[in-house]
Amino acid sequence: MKRVQLSVRYPDRFVHPIQRRIASDLPITRAELLMWSPTEDATTLFWCDGDRDATAEAVADVESLVASNFVEDADGTYAFLRQDDYEFPAALLELVADARVIFLPPVTFLDIGDVRFQAVGESEALGAFHEELSALGDLTVERVREFERRDSPSRLTDRQRAALDAAVSVGYYDVPRTGTVSDVADALDCSSSTAGELLRKAEAAVITEYTEAR
Structure with a gap:
């Protein structure tokens, strides 16, 4: 089993509205999708490295947003979001749904346009996913290591x-x-x-x- 860290830059039509917003003039450089529900109501927990007001602005362009709640801490702001749609393109959602790999949080959206995430699976399945995702965006493999069931010894994120x-x-x-x-x-x-x-x-x-x- 391998654990792979990937970075992808999508064409504009695939860019999520939150990432598009933080790439503008907001004082936010990264947004992390920490948790998401397995249901269709698209309940998610985001974290942004900005204050409450900036984070609220970052999610304001999400048209599917039904409800939101913000909790600011020393590092940034958590955003609890409930949407009626994830607002990812259908081609990307279908690829993720069909992939024979598991995706580990967080999914990180950077203001420079990159999306960084980790996937776990067998080498053959990861290779197939890599090939299919490469057709949708500019994909880079940043790190490959063996998957370990337990937390790292030093408990570091x-x-x-x-x-x-x-x-x-x-x-x-x-x-x-x-x-x-x-x-x-x-x-x-x-x-x-x-x-x-x-x-x-x-x-x-x-x-x-x-x-x-x-």
Whole structure:
């Protein structure tokens, strides 16, 4: 079993309205589709790296929106959305429905136009999905690894792991330190406060795992 991280850039006719909106002048660089219902009512939980007002603006163009609720936290804003349609193109929904792979949250929409997500399956099924999705957009394989049933040893999320990787690359953990939180933020293309929060949570997860193992 393989776990593959993919990034795809769709033609304009396939771009989701939330991604189209954050690609404009909103102070949001990413929106993450964290959870979605298996039913036709299209209940979803989004997260945006912006405040409540900006997030409300980002979802305002979703024509199928029936109800919404927003919860702001230190990193951004959660958006509970109930729609009567997912507003993804039929060709894409059919491809996802027919694929012999499983998709792991989050699905990340970036303001630069890329959609990033992870899929799990056997190599043959992943290869078939890759071929079919390539016909719909500009597809890139970013990472391939073995699928593990258990959580990673350090309990890190992908965003926390990316923050640690960025911190190492810019010299944040060098002795003496040669990089700053601002440098990490630049590498992640996020605010300094978000980068600092990601680093703190990542460090807490690693240290907790270490002390529990002892």
